[in-house]
Amino acid sequence: MSKKRLSGKQLDQYIQNELLMMVREGLKKSPITASTVHARLVxxxxxxxxxxxxxxxxxxxxxxxxxxRQHNTSEFTDEEHENFAKGRVSKAYVQKADRYKEELNEFKKKYERNVLAVADIVHYVDTVTPLKVEQLLAEDLIRELATAKKRG
Incomplete structure (x- = not known):
């Protein structure tokens, strides 16, 4: 870079370029604030x-x-975006973490239901046909099938 100090429209263009890079890098790696932009330019x-x-x-x-723009691409809800706008950054992250925990629990419940449904199907196929489906399944499903047989 030249030794000449940037100013005016030329500096504005460099600031805009830096902001575009930060948006692409994402909120986690490069959160945009005046101080982070300043530090990068320095x-x-x-x-x-x-x-x-x-x-x-x-x-x-x-x-x-x-x-x-960076926050809009970061999977935050409207309420979480509002907290960012009001300067409540940590509250927004806590809300996002809580939301992800709830989603994870829902996915775990769905996973368990799906595994049990497959175990029921395998049990049915085993009793109605000569196929040995247990030999074709992955270890996770076999473990669930054994648990389901004990329950049933």
Missing amino acids: ARGLIKGGLSTLSTAPRKKMIADARQ
Whole structure:
């Protein structure tokens, strides 16, 4: 990079490029805030000034718009996005984690129901046909079949 300090429209373009990279990198790796953008620009040698370099109205809007785009692509709910907008970042992450825990529990329940349904089908096929389905199944299903036979 040149030794000349960037300013004006040229700096705006570099800021926009940095914001686009951060959006692509994602919220987890590169959360967009004025301070993170500033740190990246300083690290690249593009600016030497303080955080106030990014405090003009157009630059604040650029950062806010990019932050919103990044959050929109991060699988947060509307309520979680609202918490981000209000500066309640940790609350939004806690809500997302709780939502994922609930989803995981639902998937576990569905998995268990599906495994039991397959075990019932195998039991039926075993009793009605000469096929030995147990020999064709994976270890997980065989274990569930044995448990289902003990219950049934």
